[in-house]
Amino acid sequence: MFSVIVAGCGSIVNKWFENALAREDVKITAVVDPIEKNAVAHKERYGLNCPVFGNISEAFGKVEANLVFNTTPPAMHEEIIISALMNGLDVFTEKPLADSVEAARDIILAADETGRKCFVLQNRRYLYGIRTLRSLIEKEAVGKPFHISVDMLLGAHFTGFRNEMEHPLLLDMSIHTFDEARYLLGDVTAVSAYCQEYNPPHSWYRGEGAADAIFEMSGGTVISFRGSWIGRAENTSSHGRWTVSCGEGAAVWDGYRGVWLNEAQPVRPDAGYYEEEGLRREIALLRDGREEHDGCLDAMFNALKTGRAMQTDCHNNIHSLAMTRACIKSSVTGEKVML
Numbered sequence: 001m002f003s004v005i006v007a008g009c010g011s012i013v014n015k016w017f018e019n020a021l022a023r024e025d026v027k028i029t030a031v032v033d034p035i036e037k038n039a040v041a042h043k044e045r046y047g048l049n050c051p052v053f054g055n056i057s058e059a060f061g062k063v064e065a066n067l068v069f070n071t072t073p074p075a076m077h078e079e080i081i082i083s084a085l086m087n088g089l090d091v092f093t094e095k096p097l098a099d100s101v102e103a104a105r106d107i108i109l110a111a112d113e114t115g116r117k118c119f120v121l122q123n124r125r126y127l128y129g130i131r132t133l134r135s136l137i138e139k140e141a142v143g144k145p146f147h148i149s150v151d152m153l154l155g156a157h158f159t160g161f162r163n164e165m166e167h168p169l170l171l172d173m174s175i176h177t178f179d180e181a182r183y184l185l186g187d188v189t190a191v192s193a194y195c196q197e198y199n200p201p202h203s204w205y206r207g208e209g210a211a212d213a214i215f216e217m218s219g220g221t222v223i224s225f226r227g228s229w230i231g232r233a234e235n236t237s238s239h240g241r242w243t244v245s246c247g248e249g250a251a252v253w254d255g256y257r258g259v260w261l262n263e264a265q266p267v268r269p270d271a272g273y274y275e276e277e278g279l280r281r282e283i284a285l286l287r288d289g290r291e292e293h294d295g296c297l298d299a300m301f302n303a304l305k306t307g308r309a310m311q312t313d314c315h316n317n318i319h320s321l322a323m324t325r326a327c328i329k330s331s332v333t334g335e336k337v338m339l
């Protein structure tokens with residue numbers, strides 16, 4: 001049985017409650033939020049019979065618990081996760097693992113020292129589109145990948161912490177895209193990053209709402225990312241539009257339900273200058289398991305139950321966070337950053 005303390009009762013926690021409360025092996029034993037009305041509202045909405053605390057440290061030892069759900073803003077992750085691990089509890093946390101690589105390293109140390117698990121909710125790895133694309137790359141359906149371009153261009157309006165934080169796009173969103181890019185390439189890590197953030201006068205963010213970044217990954221693949229929350233028109237899907245260029249063609253996911261291969265045709269050696277055209281072949285989506293938060297939470301519970309590896313374990317996920325932090329460093333210094 002999983003006895004769960006839920007820390008952070010804002011908006012995303014609803015997806016966590018819905019998943020957990022549909023399971024027979026989960027009971028919620030405490031809800032924590034410094035804004036009491038937030039915690040009480042969720043307690044009432046989900047008909048929970050458990051105490052409410054203003055600080056997670058007050059809950060340790062007072063309620064039965066072996067697992068923490070951390071759905072607080074990024075700045076609180078380090079403190080909440082480490083205190084939970086040190087009190088002998090496993091942790092499922094919202095992305096990002098932490099707000100700095102140093103903090104993420106401390107979390108990993110605490111997990112290693114206590115032997116407890118810390119898994120990160122990277123729901124976008126569980127989209128059918130990215131999983132279908134990954135299976136094509138993994139089996140080299142059009143040869144080996146050498147370049148990924150991903151455009152995630154939106155006019156995204158939020159209320160709350162994102163409007164006021166530094167580097168909102170890079171810190172709060174791009175971790176998804178960078179983590180998906182690593183996933184596509186078999187969980188490789190970045191070797192270098194170059195990034196430029198920008199925030200034109202019409203932006204409704206205090207920090208930079210847009211960024212272009214180039215990575216070189218171990219294995220040599222180059223990733224070109226163009227991200228924006230401040231577009232006014234011509235949006236892509238919020239999941240981005242992905243083109244993976246490979247030695248024998250390209251694999252594409254439009255960020256919605258469309259995945260296709262564009263298969264290169266034999267080169268015509270005597271044709272003089274000409275531009276190659278591939279042959280497009282639609283690919284049916286792989287629909288194994290559930291998508292998004294449910295898919296990732298199902299995998300986390302399964303990994304904790306069976307002791308099997310979880311792909312978003314903190315030891316893996318720090319490499320996605322490192323890409324985000326390297327982008328911020330590059331943007332601030334104007335220099336390419338080696339990881």
Ligand SMILES: NC(=O)c1ccc[n+]([C@@H]2O[C@H](COP(=O)([O-])OP(=O)(O)OC[C@H]3O[C@@H](n4cnc5c(N)ncnc54)[C@H](O)[C@@H]3O)[C@@H](O)[C@H]2O)c1
Nearest residue numbers: 007008009010011012032033035038071072073074094095
């Ligand atoms: N995976 C996704 O697709 C996705 C989507 C949205 C948000 N998120 C992530 O989820 C986290 C929360 O985002 P949100 O949109 O729900 O934020 P939110 O502001 O709606 O909710 C956060 C809640 O945490 C509470 N809180 C703050 N400090 C706390 C503390 N020390 N202890 C306990 N509670 C505390 C706040 O009072 C608030 O109620 C962030 O890390 C965010 O990046 C992930």
